Amino acid sequence: MGYLEELLVKEGLSLVGKRVSRPDALDKVLGRPLFTADKLTRGMLWAKIVRSKYPHAIIKRIDKGKALGVPGVLTVLTAEDIPGENQIGYAIPDQPLLAMDKVRFVGEPVAVVVAENEEAAEKGAELVEIEYESLPAVFDPLEALKPVAPRIHESGNIATTTIIRKGDVEKGFREADVIVENTYKTQRQEHAYLETETVIAVPEINKVTILACMQSPWLIRRMVAKVLGYKQSKVRVIELPAGGAFGGKDDMIPMIAPIAALAAVKTGKPVFLMFKRDETFEASNKRHPSIIRYKSGATKDGKLVAVEIEIIYETGAYANRGPFVLWRATAHAAGPYEVPNVKVDGKLVYTNRVFSGSFRGFGDPQIHFAAESQMDELAAKLGMDPVEFRLKNILKPGLTTTCGQVVDQSVGVEEALRKLAEKINWEKRKREIEEYNRESKRKLKGIGVACAYHGISTSRGAPDWSAAAVIINEDGTITYKGGICRLGQGSLIGHAKIVAEILGVPLSYIQIEGPDTDAIPEARPTHGSRGLMTGGTAAADAASKLRRNIVRVASEMLECKTEDIEIKDALIYVKPDPSRNIPFSEAAKELYVRGYETAAYGFYRAPKRFFDPKTGLGVAYGVYVYIVNIAEVEVDTWTGQVKVERVHTAADVGKAIDPDLIEQQFHGAIAQGLGLTLTEDIVFSDGKILNNNYTDYVIPTVKDRVEVPTVVLVEQPYKGAAFGAKGVAEAALIPTPPAITNAIRHATGIRFKELPVTPEKVYFALKKRRGEKS
Amino acid sequence: MKLIPPYRYLRPKNLQEAVEQLGRYGEEAKILAGGTDLIPMIRDCLITPKTMIDISFLDELRYIREEGDMIKIGALATHSEILKSPLINGKTGVLAKAEKVLGATQIRNRGTIGGNLCNASPAADTAPPLMVLNAKLKAISVEGERIIPIEEFFTGPRKNALKPNEILVEVQVSPEPEKSGSSFIKLGRRRALTLSVVSTAALIVMDGVKCRDARIALGAVAPTPVRAKETEKLLINKELNGEVISSAAEKVVEEINPITDVRGSAEYRREMSKVLTKRCLLEALESVKR
């Protein structure tokens, strides 16, 4: 039996599956953790990015003279100062680190002022003279697709396209008794983390070290090496805990660490670079705005027969992660249902606005908003209950996804939906609400359901792996070196529980260390809900290897067979005779004395995935997390305000390593989904953002927080990961918007197809309908 | 981000000294109270005062007391202090209601009533309630004292009737009359820390079933907070019921002049002015102590 199979059947677990209070919780509440900006010390230089004021323009001339004259300014760097490649494009090489000949959005980095202090850097930045020749700009993806539109990149305004051709949609629609066709739109969302993007770069002889909040240490290493023309071993990246990341820091830190590194190498001094809040708003990646045309057909007995979908995702000035985001949306386009005939066409479109990129859900919230709105509209047309209609089509083991992947294990979406509907008494609650509405004049209530699935980790069959390391110290304590970043989600705490469980020690024995590229092999990024699943499996591998050595040395010390050794609560004993035992610490010391290996590296490798670019069909992801949200809302018909009273949620998580950690993710994801649904929107005027602050970019506050009274955890184990666990960090966000809009539809009879659903939109829609009625 | 130009920082020991300092630096100086409006504006370089006179330590301006038939609130009384005051809650409930939804705890702990008024935002949440209370504002300068009726205080967005050398020292209101009812409603974009998209205060005084006096004020729907006097006229001397209130509330759109901005469209603000006025009047009527 391999170690993964052993873990799946392991009995008498003492940590895994239990609610363990987070070792870092109190420190966080007391404000003790040190973030990147806390590491700023005297003697560090300040870097300030000079940004484009134009949405689209040719750079005619850059004059550094006046800026260099400011006392304290040491240097001003532009594209020509880059020793390596001036290229930070992620999926497509379309994005310079510092703009060369042309700028493509307001906020694009053009130059960097490096100074002895913040004031000098700011002043220098004001005095860098950049002469532009303005070009016509395009701000709307539909406009950008027109042949007459200004060309943003030489290759045109389409960054990439995707397709899926499964079955025969024409035949499918011929079999359909009802057809629903709608266009959905979603907006640009800002990550809104407390801590803005911050990086420190420290030069050494022929080497540079990066310290920062981040999600992708090894990508940062690659980018810094590329820009500086260094070998990877000459760049060390040390991760520091982040004050929120949500995908933003996955893209942004690899784009700005090279700037700090360049400044550090050029000046020979450590450099500090931190975005101001308005820079984060204006120049950091956002959730892709989308326009989705969606046609669905079903038979009168409630079977989905075909979907035809056109997806447009606006990537802004650069492709960044867009191709992967679009691909993910394409691969999930039909929702967690079996649909025999699927046709999807996706386009990733450039505009002269800030680039889009990674954001919790990674393309899936937009497509599920459309897919799950369609499901309710079909159910309504068929006169069927939304839960019943979903159950008729829901994915089950042996059925195929949008892209034709047969899902074979850990497909607990049916169980999740059934259990949640039962637990909250869906039918009864729906009837109660409808009764309430018959009496109520001003306030209308509604209840709505939405399901979602989300492939764990990387898209497009890209190779996927992870790594970790454990060291047993002479006193028996364990140093765990994780490869997954600390974003507040607690993945490494989950890893530590796995390590402690396998080694038979209390959690307090484990010292958790974040990623350091000089300490462990590449572990791949912290995204795609992969942190616990892939990193935790690497941790389990490392711990299992170390355990073998401990068991061997203990069996020598206790003079018994290795199979008879058991370790629990840091006591090593002989199973048939527990009175023969030694403390864990003694075995640790003996490992050193007898010259056994006292450290182990662990690895995780994802199963092979593939896809056929001609049809889009294939095996898109190793495994999917499934989630169901049920939202209850109250609509104030006088003002159009929507109050989300409750969101109930259920998910197939494979195995809950810690239910608390999972619920924390659900709460956060639902809050972020609430903002996406009701209030958040980046507003532009001529390519410039009008609401680059928290006064007018409206995220939910603690008072707007939604109650999540019901959480159902379904555990259908995934055999490819330690203890069967899957990732959950993004899941609960994805069905939140459609669950809420489906509830609003239930309350008012009005289908909102554009996010955010502001009070204004609701009010005028209600008013219009009153007018139509009278 | 621009650099904040250097400025002179003064911390007067008493009101007298503050008045003298402001007399000396006048136009180029700014009074600093809680700083919750001023500091963000300075950070964004919307204003660049050469001199800052920090009056936040002058405890002589931090009080809430009853004198004769007047309630007097020192300009430095914070929103939290006002919110917690039994006097305010007992006698000018409409103001307490507004304080409850102003900003959030941290802002209320720091922000002052004087700052809220002097900042003269059309959305200032204490303005509509103080307008329906017919508040009087006491200002002091080297030239002496004067009383400014609140209706004359707001002269434009972020503009007030104070002369450059005047400090606002006190807000004076009469308690809500016998047989009156009042309410304040704020429509924001979330449940805390939100500027009003529309806000409404109403106070009605009843004489049996008849309305003896009605006062309505709105925020965020014109260059300044406004009284809706024509609407009020439709209520005074009328028997108040749902219908009368509803039809009067329609009138309110003629007395406002809202704009479209990222917080809401002019059209929505007009609609909401009617809705909120109606709701506010109904709530006020409901609360009349008979």
Ligand SMILES: Cc1cc2nc3c(=O)[nH]c(=O)nc-3n(C[C@H](O)[C@H](O)[C@H](O)COP(=O)(O)OP(=O)(O)OC[C@H]3O[C@@H](n4cnc5c(N)ncnc54)[C@H](O)[C@@H]3O)c2cc1C
């Ligand atoms: C996050 C946040 C949320 C907020 N939410 C709300 C809200 O919901 N509703 C709302 O109405 N406001 C809100 N505000 C605005 C602000 O908090 C209030 O207007 C507050 O009352 C201002 O008082 P202050 O003492 O901080 O004024 P300051 O910032 O110190 O001063 C404001 C202005 O008034 C002048 N000034 C102050 N005192 C005097 C005086 N005695 N004499 C002459 N001039 C004076 C100053 O020179 C300055 O121009 C919010 C602000 C923030 C930052």
